[in-house]
Amino acid sequence: MRPDADIILTHLRNVADERAKRDAEPALALKVRALKIYQQRRFSKTYADILESERYGRAARFFLEELYGPRDFADRDTQFARVVPALVRLFPRETVVTVSTLAELHALSEALDTATASHLLSEEVGPVDYARAWQATGRAADRARQIALTLSIGESLDELTRNSLLRHTLRMMRAPARAAGLAELQEFLETGFDAFKAIKGARTFLDTINARERLLARVLFEAPLDGSGHLGDTALGQLP
Numbered sequence: 519m520r521p522d523a524d525i526i527l528t529h530l531r532n533v534a535d536e537r538a539k540r541d542a543e544p545a546l547a548l549k550v551r552a553l554k555i556y557q558q559r560r561f562s563k564t565y566a567d568i569l570e571s572e573r574y575g576r577a578a579r580f581f582l583e584e585l586y587g588p589r590d591f592a593d594r595d596t597q598f599a600r601v602v603p604a605l606v607r608l609f610p611r612e613t614v615v616t617v618s619t620l621a622e623l624h625a626l627s628e629a630l631d632t633a634t635a636s637h638l639l640s641e642e643v644g645p646v647d648y649a650r651a652w653q654a655t656g657r658a659a660d661r662a663r664q665i666a667l668t669l670s671i672g673e674s675l676d677e678l679t680r681n682s683l684l685r686h687t688l689r690m691m692r693a694p695a696r697a698a699g700l701a702e703l704q705e706f707l708e709t710g711f712d713a714f715k716a717i718k719g720a721r722t723f724l725d726t727i728n729a730r731e732r733l734l735a736r737v738l739f740e741a742p743l744d745g746s747g748h749l750g751d752t753a754l755g756q757l758p
Contacts, residue, residue, distance in 0.1 A: 522614050523606045529621035530599045536628040537592060549635035553651075554588035556643040557631075559758045561586045564730055573716075574723050577672075580713040581727075584706060585623070585668060595624075601699045608694055610687060613707060616674040620706075623667040630660060645758070652738045665731045669724055675710045676720035 540547035561582050562569065568578045583589070598605075606614055637651035695704035714720050 522618055523602045526602050526605075526618050526621045527599060529618075529625040530595055530602075532625040533595055533621075533628050534599075536625075536632050539632055546632070546635060548641050549638045550631050551588055552641040552643050553631055553635045553638065553648075556648060556758070558582065558586050558588060560648075560734075563758045564734065565727075568723070568726065576716055577713040577720065577723060580710055581668070581672075584710070585627075585671070591624070598703060604699075605703070609691065612674070612678055612681070616671060616678070616707070617703065619667055619670050619674065623664065623671065626660060626664055626667065630655065630657065630664065633657070649738055649741045653741070658735070658739060661735050662732075665728065665735070668731070669728055671710075672714070672720060672724045672727070675714040676717070676724070678711055679715040 540550055565578050565582075568574045569582070571578070605617065609617070634651045634655045637654040638647055640647075689708075692704060695701060717723060
């Protein structure tokens with residue numbers, strides 16, 4: 519098996535391990551879902567202006583729905599794991615690298631969500647609950663890596679749009695991808711490609727995400743939590 523396939527499968531196994539932990543603890547599973555819903559709300563607040571932008575709104579919604587939402591990707595991941603060798607063989611090298619990055623981000627995000635949710639006291643998630651769980655989890659290096667991987671996916675999609683033949687190649691891949699059980703992955707790639715193609719240059723968009731996500735991470739790690747459970751004004755301004 520090619521190294522690319524081994525790497526992708528390792529990430530998918532890590533995702534499966536996180537799901538197994540939650541399946542063994544139903545209360546934890548509920549907290550993880552509540553956390554994911556809250557994080558999607560947070561993204562919607564942080565990027566409210568961009569989501570409403572005619573130029574960047576489509577790409578922002580792609581991130582919101584594919585990378586930040588509570589959607590359950592279990593079926594997709596199971597199908598995905600079965601056909602990774604076919605993926606590596608069928609898809610162009612550039613798209614395989616993008617998918618490998620996506621798999622790594624998926625595994626890291628799931629691990630961080632499990633760890634963070636384990637520090638929630640209940641399924642009710644508000645700003646103070648989120649900040650407390652964030653600080654209790656720590657793992658600043660992993661948070662930075664999560665941002666870097668998110669940006670890498672955006673940069674890869676932006677770069678792919680510069681290849682005039684790739685959109686045609688992706689379109690030609692629909693039938694073989696469906697036959698190989700890769701229809702959802704195909705849809706992800708086409709949706710992402712079209713979203714970034716519409717931007718006509720994603721540097722400003724990605725720089726904005728980088729700046730806002732790093733600011734949020736710093737604010738959450740530094741947020742003072744006083745005895746009454748109040749957050750500082752700066753932290754409160756970042757969270758729904």
